[in-house]
Amino acid sequence: MSGTRLFILGALARHGPMHGHQIRHNAQTDRTELWSDVKVGSLYGALRRMADEGLIEEVRTEQEGNLPARTIYQITEDGRLELEALRDATLRNTRLAPDPVDLALQVGEDMPPHQLRSAIEDRLLALSAELERWRRLREMSAPYLTPVESLGFDHTSMRLETEVAWHERLLKELPTPPRDGAETSADQEDRHVREES
Numbered sequence: 001m002s003g004t005r006l007f008i009l010g011a012l013a014r015h016g017p018m019h020g021h022q023i024r025h026n027a028q029t030d031r032t033e034l035w036s037d038v039k040v041g042s043l044y045g046a047l048r049r050m051a052d053e054g055l056i057e058e059v060r061t062e063q064e065g066n067l068p069a070r071t072i073y074q075i076t077e078d079g080r081l082e083l084e085a086l087r088d089a090t091l092r093n094t095r096l097a098p099d100p101v102d103l104a105l106q107v108g109e110d111m112p113p114h115q116l117r118s119a120i121e122d123r124l125l126a127l128s129a130e131l132e133r134w135r136r137l138r139e140m141s142a143p144y145l146t147p148v149e150s151l152g153f154d155h156t157s158m159r160l161e162t163e164v165a166w167h168e169r170l171l172k173e174l175p176t177p178p179r180d181g182a183e184t185s186a187d188q189e190d191r192h193v194r195e196e197s
Helices: 005-013 020-029 041-054 075-090 100-106 113-144 147-173 185-196
Strands: 058-063 070-075
Touching: 005 020, 005 041, 005 058, 005 075, 020 041, 020 070, 041 058, 070 075, 100 113, 113 147
Parallel strands: none
Antiparallel strands: 058 070
16 A cells, blocks of 8 residues: 555545646645654655556746746546545555564574564664654644544554563563673573482
């Protein structure tokens, strides 16, 4: 599912004909990269591909002063059908993408315990920092958010909170590596066998 296509078609359907710089400005103003998979730098390439596919079409080219000429695009009927299909598919899709960390844990059974614990602690710190950053951004943005945008912020916050809670649980359930110089249970058992013989 391409968030970039959905964003461009949605912007042209809502605001009418626009040039790439306006669409990019909207994405930056809305901080689209924070809450979607839209990459602002990929918008111009997507505009060209979508024009080739007939989802949008060039209306005219404008030039103001010494600025470069800008192509104005509008959504086509095929683009409106694509927008409806993308929006419907996105709203109906409830499948969570697999998280590669689950696979890494499965194939990481031979990792030294201290190395695995360190990696998970680093992930937890990064996720906790991201959650805190997101909460601060939510607080600063609150006066300017529409109800739907506010719910989008909450959605991301709740997902991050769940990730933090899962990583905390994982750390509790991982075996605690022995401190330097401390005997492991295998070392203790081996010592008992030697003492008994």
